[in-house]
Amino acid sequence: MQVSSLQQLIAERILREGPISFADYMRMALYEPGYGYYVTGEAKMGWEGDYFTSTDVADLFAHCMGRQVKKMWEQLGQPARLGVLEQGAGRGDLAQQLQQWATTYEPALMAALDYRQTDIKTGQDALVTVDDDTFTPAIILSNELVDAFPVYVVEKQGDTLYEVAVTIANGRLAETLVEMDSNTLIDYLESFKVPWHTFPDGWRAEINLDALVWMERTCQILAGPNLQRKRHGFILAIDYGDVAGKLYSIERRHGTLSSYYKHQLTDRPLVRPGEQDITAHVNFTALIQVGRQQGLRLHSLTTQGQWLRDNGIDDELDQIRQRDFGAIDTDRASNQGQTALLQWYNLRQRVSALTDPMGMGNFKVLIMKR
Ligand SMILES: C[S@@+](CC[C@H](N)C(=O)[O-])C[C@H]1O[C@@H](n2cnc3c(N)ncnc32)[C@H](O)[C@@H]1O
Known part of the structure; x- marks a missing residue:
């Protein structure tokens, strides 16, 4: 050996x-x-790596996250500056795709957005976060972070x-x-x-005992350093897992x-x-429990499939169909029309992968708020 x-x-x-x-x-x-595995060089995620995540499947995942962020921004009263912290961001695809979407479709949100990413690979361990008083996130996001903690x-x-x-x-x-x-x-x-x-x-x-530590720290980052005036905001975590x-x-x-x-x-x-x-799958009941101990309320726990539908994945698909695939209707028999049709099927297939209850659609999406 x-x-x-x-x-x-x-x-x-x-x-x-x-x-x-x-x-x-x-x-x-x-x-x-x-x-x-997570701290050394080569590509781990993506089609050349060992596995893929939702952002590899389609940009529409990030667009739905953008819609979700916009809703949260509105619920917070549309502050002039909206700090978003993405932990365990990996290659940064979610950040990049979401901001590209916001630039085109939600310029007012984009103008307010201060989106920062951290990852253990670039030296920021979400379990030993050092408070940065200059950055005050109102939304803390993660996709497939907690399932990577040691169990x-x-x-x-x-x-x-x-x-x-x-x-x-x-x-x-x-x-x-x-x-x-x-x-x-x-x-x-x-x-x-x-x-x-x-x-x-x-x-x-x-x-996963580290998940408890992570949730506590994340709630504390959200609340901010002033215990008399804890800040409002949201934690959103997507992962494999279930209730206890x-x-x-x-x-x-x-x-x-x-x-x-x-x-x-x-x-x-x-x-x-x-x-x-x-x-290993995440015990979402444990995260909710810690969140509550830290003064947060459960906003929702749903599946990724449902969450994508609630955040407009079908609407996104319709828009793309009208914008990019007109040739399917106007010129179906031509080479261009046929190519468009195949690309459209491909996109539909990708959306099915994201929402499939037997696959990625069964990820859980936890949102807690304070
Ligand atoms: C499964 S990948 C998901 C990456 C990205 N969120 C995505 O959806 O493509 C898990 C990521 O979490 C990062 N990570 C793992 N443990 C971490 C920790 N304690 N603090 C910060 N990042 C961590 C890894 O380096 C990796 O980039």
């Missing part, structure tokens, strides 16, 4: 400390400075909930079950009334951990550390 430097680093740590938690493994695989993995056997740890067996990284040295993970599940005792042996689940009752259920007995390598979904997160993405 060829051993990468990161594998070596992980193995050395295990030899030093004994088995490490899956969360520690995932943190090294994704974020180890100089080696981790603990637990497995039920008999009456016991064990933690899945990472060790070395036969010269390779391997899973092992260990007893927990604190009640944190059990307390987490019990706080959502997960009846794990009643589940069959082998039942597994992931627990559905996520931690018998139907999901294998958990939701997935790895992506060159567009292939794999269930082997321990191979190729640093070279493949690892994600």
Whole structure:
């Protein structure tokens, strides 16, 4: 077996400390400075990378986000300056496509918009945000950020909930079950009334403690430094995931951990550390709970498919049909008309991918406000 430097680093740590938690493994695989999947050079997202996200599928996703931002701006009373912070922005496609849309269709919004992006890759970790008093976002957005945070993995056997740890067996990284040295993970599940005792042996689940930290920090950024005069605004987070009752259920007995390598979904997160993405579905009930503790209210939790429809995806399609595909009606038999028809089908197909309840349409969109 060829051993990468990161594998070596992980193995050395295990030899030093004994088995490490899956969360520690995932943190090294994704974020180890100089080696981790998200902090090293090459293209990870997009058609040449390991997976694609909604902005790769069609600009219309960003247009709908633009419409959503406009609604929020209006609800805030159309302030002259609207700070928008996008966390985990990756390549910046959402920012670019949204601002391009606003420039053409919503110049007044564009004039107010101060849109900033951050990403761990450029040194801004959303979990250790340093307050920037000069920038006051009223909207904080993220798309597929929280599912990338390291998770603990637990497995039920008999009456016991064990933690899945990472060790070395036969010269390779391997899973092992260990007893927990604190009640944190059990307390987490019990706080959502997960009846794990009643589940069959082998039942597994992931627990994302960083998501709680992130939500708390994000609420605090939104509120601003003056505790007497907390600012108004919105947090919008899109991700794979569900409410706790559905996520931690018998139907999901294998958990939701997935790895992506060159567009292939794999269930082997321990191979190729640093070279493949690892994600787990987000517990939206946990985010809502933290948001409420921080004084926010739930505005909506819906699916991406529904959210896109609520934010005008059909209207966007109609406009494009009229603007760019007139040849389909006027000149259908010509080469130009045929090409237009095929391009139109292609666009329709892409919109279906974004809204498909069995695919990206089943992402959840959480909006909280204060
Ligand atoms: C799945 S990608 C999504 C990228 C982009 N939002 C999109 O939709 O194409 C996850 C992004 O989150 C970033 N990220 C992961 N953990 C982060 C953290 N703790 N703070 C800031 N960014 C993070 C990664 O570098 C990556 O760009």
